[in-house]
Amino acid sequence: MYSKEVIENFMNPKNMGEIENADGIGKVGNPVCLLPKEKIFLNDKFEDIEKSKEKEYVISHKGIKNEINDISSRKYKGKIIKLKNNLGEVQLTPEHLVYAINIPKKDKFKRNEGKLLLTPSWYHAEHLKKGDIILYPIPNEIKNIKYIDINIQKLKYDFRSKEIPKKILLNSEILRLFGYYLSEGSISEKPSKNYISFTLHIDEKDIVDDISNISKKLFNLKVKITEKPERKTVIVDLYSAQLSRFFKKLFGKGAQNKSIPEIIMLLPPEKQKSLIKGLWKGDGYVNLNRNGPRAGYTTISYQLSQQIKFLLLRQKIVPSIYIDKAHKSKGVNHKKAFRIHIGQMDSLKKLCNILGIQYKPKSHESIKSWFDNNFLYTPITKIERKNYNGKVHNLEVEENHSYISEAFCLHNCGDVMHLYIKIDKKDGKEILKDVKFKTFGCAAAIATSSMITQLAKGKTLEEAGKINREMIIDKLKGLPPVKIHCSILADKALAKAIEDYKKKNEINPNIKEK
Secondary structure (H helix, E strand, C coil): CCCHHHHHHHHCCCCECCCCCCCEEEEEECCCCECCCCEEEECCEEEEHHHCCCCCEEECCCCCEEEEEEEEEEEEEEEEEEEEECCEEEEECCCCEEEEECCCCCHHHCCHHHHCCCCCEEEEHHHCCCCCEEEEECCCCCCCCCEEECCCCCCCCCCCCCCCCCEEECCHHHHHHHHHHHHHEEEEEECCEEEEEEEEECCCHHHHHHHHHHHHHHHCCCEEEEEEHHHCEEEEEECCHHHHHHHHHHHCCCHHHCCCCHHHHCCCHHHHHHHHHHHHHHHEEEECCCCCCEEEEEECCHHHHHHHHHHHHHCCCCCEEEEECCEEECCEEECCEEEEEECCHHHHHHHHHHHCCCCCCCCCCCCCCEECCCEEEEECCEEEEEEEEEEEEEEEECCCCEEEECCCEEECCCCEEEEEEEEEEECCEEEEEEEEEEEECCHHHHHHHHHHHHHHCCCEHHHHHCCCHHHHHHHCCCCCHHHHHHHHHHHHHHHHHHHHHHHHCCCCCCCCCC
């Protein structure tokens, strides 16, 4: 990742320290942060960043788990950037780095062929614009569990429930049943009567039959079917206190609290198709007859909506997530809901294949989002800026130094650099007699700090003012794209130190930051 020169300047930095009574001081940095309630993937679900703790894990831009080494929070007063795309939004400080592709204005980059020629890198949020492409990692950890243990004992006085297997094969049938439960299932817990119920539309005979057949085949249980024509519903009851407690343990109870356990989220994508099929048949829809065919799924569980997003990403299906606020309609109170739409043609074809539905598009469409093996590439749809005064949070992540929010991939780097200069006169010219630095940051930040002091020491003010990031990078024999911002930080620190000296000595202080 780093050149020998970078490693040398990191391991043995030159001119590190502070100059007492310095003639000029340049203080720069990007202690980047998110607002307290911003959601990040934490352990196996999305949580507010303010709830994060050391030793917990996040998903990095590599799509794998990395441990949190440190957490931080601070008071912040200033501008906040709000970025939005079809997956969601995030609010962060302007210098927070986002994994993205900056799209030039030239015509050839308006089409996908041109965009594919561009190289992703880390960009400050304030430098991104609407239409730039963000990269969102596809979680790629796989654990192919063949069996799932049912570690639920029969209650002492449960004489009615049939014994069920101690473990079951994690095949397409049980995964479909799991999907039906997540969409349409509930747990009834009454004294001496604990069972699973599925509430379906009266025309969904195929799901009723499927639940019945799976229950008989896997658990040797019969279901009770009750039709309610006045409500256009059919209720399928599966009587087994042991099985209902197992489902509650796996998926939670109550529509708002349902989620998918990690052992199922880590199954191979091919296996997960059966879970998606059960979910979509239970509570989703596909409308191929409308102008602009699309599919959709709605849930009032935030965690489930985000997990379905992951399931779809692993199938290379582009989801869009919308939020319906809680409201009252026709005397009925509707809870806050999360709608997942599939509208992109190629993604809709993939979903229809999973569901066994024939779909032949009648036209072609311009592709706005696409995949490679590791990422979803999707455009920024909206950017807002606002003032903020309050607490902000960040964390340090081992190895890959990045983490994901619900819609963006973020770098955890928050470098802070102080650069000190001492001025002397030689042959009538002001020179930088001494230059030192104190930097809190990564290896690249330390190395660029060390190098700029070497480049500036002994130079005249005019010569030092011409030192730029390209010179720093050249002397270090290159920097990875993810670390270019460190050279910018060093460049700014020197400029600010010179500016500070000129202001103190009333020497044309109108110098522009680079």
